[in-house]
Amino acid sequence: MPEPIIIIKELTRKFGDFTAVNHISFEVEAGEIFGFLGANGAGKTTAIRMLCGLLKPSSGSGMVAGADILKNPNLVKSRIGYMSQRFSLYEDLSVMENIRLYGGIYGLKKALVKKRAAQLIEKTGLNGLEKRLVGDLPLGWRQKLALSTALIHRPQVVFLDEPTGGVDPITRKQFWEMIYETAAGGTTVFVTTHYMDEAEYCDRVCIMTEGMIRALDKPDILKKKYDAGNMDEVFLKLAR
Amino acid sequence: MKSANRFFSFVKKELLHILRDKRTLLILFGIPIAQVVLFGFAITNDLNNAPISILDRAHDQGSREITERLLSSGYFTLLDNLDHPPDIEAAFRKGKAKLIIEYGPDFYQQLMKGRGLNLFLAADASDPNMANLLVNYASAIINKYILEKLPAMANQRRIQPEVKMYFNPSMKSVFMFVPGVMSVILMLVSAMMTSISIAREKEQGTMEVLMVSPVKPVQIILAKVFPYLLLSLVNAASIVALAYFVFGMPVQGSLFLLGLEVMLFILTSLGLGILISTLVSTQQTAMMISLIALMLPTIILSGFIFPIENMPRLLQILTYIIPARWFLVIIKDIMLKGVGIAFFWKETLILAAMCLLLLGISIKKLKVRLE
Structure with missing residues (x-):
């Protein structure tokens, strides 16, 4: 059994008197789709920010993609991908310019950027639209492009922070297909979401309330355990 | 190599942003020329017919x-x-x-x-x-x-003084306006445009993505201000050229020294711009703060339009913290009097101190925000 890709132990973050994340511990296996659920203010964002090396934990420890989030946040950053709920591409740059920029940011050589850009365009079906400004693309395509761009440096883990917020159901479904492909390719997907039906697509889900982990398991097991028909009911029972 | 590559990807992106935005282009290149021409021809204190x-x-x-x-x-x-x-x-x-x-x-x-x-x-x-x-x-x-x-x-009777106007014998007001316009434009381009462009990234959420990348915050900011440094230099050069060729304003002193002093003032303005951008989160606030806290004092309190000697004592003290006040003295000394650094080392030193202080504070603030 290989080493888990994310190992979090007793991770805590305080803002003054307020404890946003309260001694959480979990592990994520390589290649897993890991759902991170919780109401607004449950501490999801704070937890993700710590995992990405953006925020220093008050206490506890964590390893992400083999790098220590306390001692070496910059190494963490270079090994992960990130896509936020707010659109993360530049709308006034073209498809190709965006890809090149992110390739450059992650320090890829020009030839490599070129090769991967071609693969990426092929995979997302954006052929012929390389020079189109991203702002002119339909939202669904932008979202796909954003995810592919977040993967341009072939990270071991990709963090998706509510990637499907405000997107229509069909695009959401297509987006999840891309997530499956990504995970099948060996990249671990760490995803937060508001939509409980999406939780069903995850290999395992973790539900947070008030800065603590209330449940963490496969969706089927959680449903059985809480005697619920779907994840929505599970969530409501826990959040109450 | 890796970081140089990163840096240039960023600079290229920033240049593309500027070139794609017609409004920005207009502010960058239209306003400086319009202002010099306006001040040179229309708004004049010279007596004529x-x-x-x-x-x-x-x-x-x-x-x-x-x-x-x-x-x-x-x-x-x-x-x-x-x-x-x-x-x-x-x-x-x-x-x-x-x-x-x-x-x-x-x-x-x-x-x-x-x-x-x-x-x-x-x-x-x-x-x-x-x-x-x-x-x-x-x-x-x-x-x-x-x-x-x-x-x-x-x-x-009393002795009639014979008056001779030195450095600007025909008392052309354009000689007075050029240094003033230059400081306003540089402040506008360097401070306002950078603070707006950083605020825009925050507003659109792209800043977050940059922060998650392995690029250090200081690198992000440096790459962001670099194109504006270049543009400001181009602007300064075109203002001096316009003044020289169209209005016959001389550059008596060293052009090289002028360039260095302009650079110092630009860096100070960039420091102000970054500082503003760390304080605000929307483009609108960035613009308002730049206009009210930077542009107005630069116009009113720098000695550009109103002589500092005629101000009430309190305002005079206030002018000490306006970078443009010192910059104006330096520019006039170089362009009109043709003297060297020996005559304005004090102003240069003050400007340099302001520059270091502002850049230091803004870079520190950037780090704190990330903790």
Whole structure:
């Protein structure tokens, strides 16, 4: 059994008197789709920010993609991908310019950027639209492009922070297909979401309330355990 | 190699942002040229063909000769000859004449007998600066005439000073405006544009993505300000070129030194811009703060339009913290006086200290925000 890709132990973050994340511990296996659920203010964002090396934990420890989030946040950053709920591409740059920029940011050589850009365009079906400004693309395509761009440096883990917020159901479904492909390719997907039906697509889900982990398991097991028909009911029972 | 690559990807992206945004382009290149031309041609303090009315009750050699001199000076044109004592207030209200000159009866005779000057000048002071200027110019011409006629007067009465205007002999106001416009433009481009562009990334959420990348915050900011540094230099160069070729403003001192001082001022402004961007989260606030906290003081308190010596003490103290105040002194020293660093090392030092302080604070603030 290989080493888990994310190992979090007793991770805590305080803002003054307020404890946003309260001694959480979990592990994520390589290649897993890991759902991170919780109401607004449950501490999801704070937890993700710590995992990405953006925020220093008050206490506890964590390893992400083999790098220590306390001692070496910059190494963490270079090994992960990130896509936020707010659109993360530049709308006034073209498809190709965006890809090149992110390739450059992650320090890829020009030839490599070129090769991967071609693969990426092929995979997302954006052929012929390389020079189109991203702002002119339909939202669904932008979202796909954003995810592919977040993967341009072939990270071991990709963090998706509510990637499907405000997107229509069909695009959401297509987006999840891309997530499956990504995970099948060996990249671990760490995803937060508001939509409980999406939780069903995850290999395992973790539900947070008030800065603590209330449940963490496969969706089927959680449903059985809480005697619920779907994840929505599970969530409501826990959040109450 | 890796980080140089990163840096250039960023700079390229930033240049693309600027080139794609018509509004930004207009602010960057339209405003500087418009301002210099406007200040050079339209908004001028120079006296040029000011309309005057004359009431000549003497009709003698003296009154004729003085009138002739006034009109041939190029500063004044004759609006009308009055034949009875005018209702001065009414004349000014009509708003045509700027200055009224009245020669008393027997003007020349009284003058030659040394009984004093039977002459009356009235100026429309609804524009006080203009009124002062008119009276000074007219008095100078009249005094010169009297001294020619009565050389003894100079010894009898107080000594008439002979005035010579150094560094700007023809008193062209464009010489005054160019350094001022330059500091306003550089402040606009460097501080306002950078603070807006950083705020835009925050607003659109792209800043978050940059922060998650392995690029260090300091690198992000440096790459962000670098294109604006270049653009500001281009702007400064085009303003100086415009001043030189169109308005004949000289660059007496070292062009190289001028470039270095301009660079120092730009860096100071960039520091201010970054500082503002760390304080705000929307483009609008960034713009408002830049306009109110930077542009207005740069225009009003730098000595660009209002002389600092004439300000109340409190405001004078306030001008010490305005970078443009020191920059103006330096620019004028280099361009007009042609002196070297020995004459403005103090101003340079103050500017350098401000620059270091601002850059230091803003970079520190950036780090703190990320913790």
